[in-house]
Amino acid sequence: MLVLPRRAFAAGAVRALSLHNTHTDEALTLAYAQGGSYLSGALAAFNKLLRDFRTGESHPIDPGVLDQLHTLVAITGTRQPIQIISGYRSPQTNQKLREHGGGVARHSLHLEGRAIDIRFPDVKLADLRDAALSLKAGGVGYYAQPSFVHVDSGPIRRW
Numbered sequence: 001m002l003v004l005p006r007r008a009f010a011a012g013a014v015r016a017l018s019l020h021n022t023h024t025d026e027a028l029t030l031a032y033a034q035g036g037s038y039l040s041g042a043l044a045a046f047n048k049l050l051r052d053f054r055t056g057e058s059h060p061i062d063p064g065v066l067d068q069l070h071t072l073v074a075i076t077g078t079r080q081p082i083q084i085i086s087g088y089r090s091p092q093t094n095q096k097l098r099e100h101g102g103g104v105a106r107h108s109l110h111l112e113g114r115a116i117d118i119r120f121p122d123v124k125l126a127d128l129r130d131a132a133l134s135l136k137a138g139g140v141g142y143y144a145q146p147s148f149v150h151v152d153s154g155p156i157r158r159w
Helices: 040-049 065-075 091-099 125-135
Strands: 014-021 027-034 084-088 115-119 139-143 148-152
Touching: 014 040, 014 065, 014 139, 027 040, 027 065, 027 115, 040 065, 084 148, 115 125, 115 139, 125 139, 125 148
Parallel strands: 014 084
Antiparallel strands: 014 027, 084 115, 115 148, 139 148
């Protein structure tokens, strides 16, 4: 789990995100952390929003991934909710996606709640990719078609 050190955040500063799940049409705007502490109720709400929409299963999402999203919002200046293409992915869903191609990893970090596929409606996809790469905080995948960027809290890498 990627967790930034407490000194990385201003004392008492509130971190919030505005997300829209493109598959369920659910949206959530909520503060998830204050200073170096994460808000458990907010994390539970984000876990629900980022569940596997195919099976309904949810899993704890790595708060470090939420911190990456928060930083990307600041870097890009987006004013729109982040569009979520995929958050948590159950083993069943991951296997079905692998069987239908598309380059899905056998041991995807989506299975651990450590990866999110996103789009910022008012930011060019290549600019979002470059901003994510600048974080040097995990993996970044660029998918021009079907138009999303993958970010995760795994080792630093790109594809």
